[in-house]
Amino acid sequence: MDITFKQVDYTYQADSPMATPGLRDVNLHFQSGTYNAIIGQTGSGKSTLLQHLNALLIPTKGEVVVGDQVVTPQTKNKELYDLRRKVGLVFQFPESQLFEETVLKDVAFAPKNFGKTAAEADEIARRALRLVGIAPELEDKMPFDLSGGQMRRVAIAGVLAMEPEVLVLDEPTAGLDPVGREEMMTLFVKIQQERDLTVILVTHQMDDVVRYAQQVVVMEQGRVLKTGQPQEIFADIPWLHQHNLELPSTGRLVQQLQQQGFQFDQVPLTVPDLLAQLAPQLKQVATHE
Amino acid sequence: MNKLIFGRYYPGDSFVHRLDPRLKLILNILFIVLIFFAQHWPSYVILGAVVVVSVWASGISLGFFLRGLRPMLWLILFTVGLQLFFTSGQHVYWQWGWLSISREGLINAGYIAARFLLIIFMSTLLTLTTQPLEIADGLEYLISPLRVIKFPVNEVALMLSIALRFVPKLMDETTKIMNAQRARGVDFNNGSLLKRAKALLPLLIPLMMSSIDIASDLTTAMISRGYRDGEGRTRYRILKWQSRDSWVLAAFAVISTGMLVLERMM
Numbered sequence: 001m002d003i004t005f006k007q008v009d010y011t012y013q014a015d016s017p018m019a020t021p022g023l024r025d026v027n028l029h030f031q032s033g034t035y036n037a038i039i040g041q042t043g044s045g046k047s048t049l050l051q052h053l054n055a056l057l058i059p060t061k062g063e064v065v066v067g068d069q070v071v072t073p074q075t076k077n078k079e080l081y082d083l084r085r086k087v088g089l090v091f092q093f094p095e096s097q098l099f100e101e102t103v104l105k106d107v108a109f110a111p112k113n114f115g116k117t118a119a120e121a122d123e124i125a126r127r128a129l130r131l132v133g134i135a136p137e138l139e140d141k142m143p144f145d146l147s148g149g150q151m152r153r154v155a156i157a158g159v160l161a162m163e164p165e166v167l168v169l170d171e172p173t174a175g176l177d178p179v180g181r182e183e184m185m186t187l188f189v190k191i192q193q194e195r196d197l198t199v200i201l202v203t204h205q206m207d208d209v210v211r212y213a214q215q216v217v218v219m220e221q222g223r224v225l226k227t228g229q230p231q232e233i234f235a236d237i238p239w240l241h242q243h244n245l246e247l248p249s250t251g252r253l254v255q256q257l258q259q260q261g262f263q264f265d266q267v268p269l270t271v272p273d274l275l276a277q278l279a280p281q282l283k284q285v286a287t288h289e
Numbered sequence: 290m291n292k293l294i295f296g297r298y299y300p301g302d303s304f305v306h307r308l309d310p311r312l313k314l315i316l317n318i319l320f321i322v323l324i325f326f327a328q329h330w331p332s333y334v335i336l337g338a339v340v341v342v343s344v345w346a347s348g349i350s351l352g353f354f355l356r357g358l359r360p361m362l363w364l365i366l367f368t369v370g371l372q373l374f375f376t377s378g379q380h381v382y383w384q385w386g387w388l389s390i391s392r393e394g395l396i397n398a399g400y401i402a403a404r405f406l407l408i409i410f411m412s413t414l415l416t417l418t419t420q421p422l423e424i425a426d427g428l429e430y431l432i433s434p435l436r437v438i439k440f441p442v443n444e445v446a447l448m449l450s451i452a453l454r455f456v457p458k459l460m461d462e463t464t465k466i467m468n469a470q471r472a473r474g475v476d477f478n479n480g481s482l483l484k485r486a487k488a489l490l491p492l493l494i495p496l497m498m499s500s501i502d503i504a505s506d507l508t509t510a511m512i513s514r515g516y517r518d519g520e521g522r523t524r525y526r527i528l529k530w531q532s533r534d535s536w537v538l539a540a541f542a543v544i545s546t547g548m549l550v551l552e553r554m555m
Contacts, residue, residue, distance in 0.1 A: 018299075051468065054472055056468045056471060056472065077478065077479075078479070081474075081476075084471065084472060084474060085474065087472075088472070089468075089469070089472040091465060091468065091469045091472075094469065096462070096465070096466060096469075096495055096498075096499050097466055097469040097470060097473070097491075097495055098495065099490065099491045099494035099495050099498075109473060109474075109491070110473040110474050113473060113474030113475060114474045144498060158473065159472070159473070162473065162474070
């Protein structure tokens, strides 16, 4: 599903002296089936933006178009049921949303809410659990008896069980160990490709951004600062420093290599890119000596 | 939930904001007691003037105040309605079955409405101009004489300040879980009473669980930072009684004596 933001403003506690701006004049387009990343410092409005994607927040001005649904300030809550099913949102620390007696019931909760029968929902839940790597023996356990990492997986399975067309991830790997992070991120790419999902990821891990994203959105103080491919965003290192954004780890290595006299015509963002540009230069050095 | 301003803090630096929280607490209690002595309308004029002057001195606009208390209106109307229809009296103006409007009922209802409004205004002003922690400090000071009867003042004060500190945190957590469940298709606002009550389960259980988590983390953190119990600790925040606090107290004493004298004469 294509998602478009047209001049979206959002103000928290509008019409009160405590009113605080959340989003300012946001214009964005997420193309169907692409992997998008949103970056920016804490408090830059990333999470506010995410909540517009399935209309948990409704713009105070402008409109958000998700698929064929248009969300404007006048949109009523009742019209949004269908939208919620199509957009799956994984919040930060999603394990805090678990509540059912068993793992299976919790994952089957969303499909049941969206009109599936109990048997269908269980079937979908089982598939989702396998997908995130939860063994069948754990299905009848209480969610609260699981480890932190397993709870996270169950919570994510709970969202995947909605079979959404758009998957929105708000720092899905925060607080996970490196192996768990790697597994989760690979899982998301796999699901995205299999089901042709539109993925929108909020993260502070620039390595994930350069590895997976096709489009990057940079936010600052509720505004969109820049959008583009990772290559364009990470090319201008002084600009990144100016806006307190981190470089991916390859970028940091490239900086050090440049100080040692290595030349790069374009900042390589992934390890294969880096190697490809580095290899000829190393050979040159070797032949000179 | 967001529209009601009762119990919230409105940041500012006005005369009322800077008053000692103990003074504000005492005045609030005295004001409420005083309201119940008022039997005639001139007293209500005086009390009303006190409220208006206090709101003015707090630098908060009256419009904001009125709008914020609109959700309370139904409660007031309900109580006033009960008084109006169910008070029996001599002069009956209107009657229908066992519902009747009498002169006494009318007067009673008027008084109830005035009392309600005055109390709500004053206590809202207290919370709007006093930080929760200041209220906790003030309360701790005010209940400290109860130590004599072995009342656990320190523990209660600690519980109170932790509770106050975690109100916004739990509110955030509630919003977050609500949003997560709404994203999973829970409808909190529609359906029959039973359906709505059922929709609360996916909110309440995670909230309980996270409260337990927070509590156990917080206790561990407190113990590891050397907390044993409330006895023998020193204080970081110390309340200071200023001369302006004495002046305000004196002014209030004069006004209330005046009002009581007036009541006696009528």
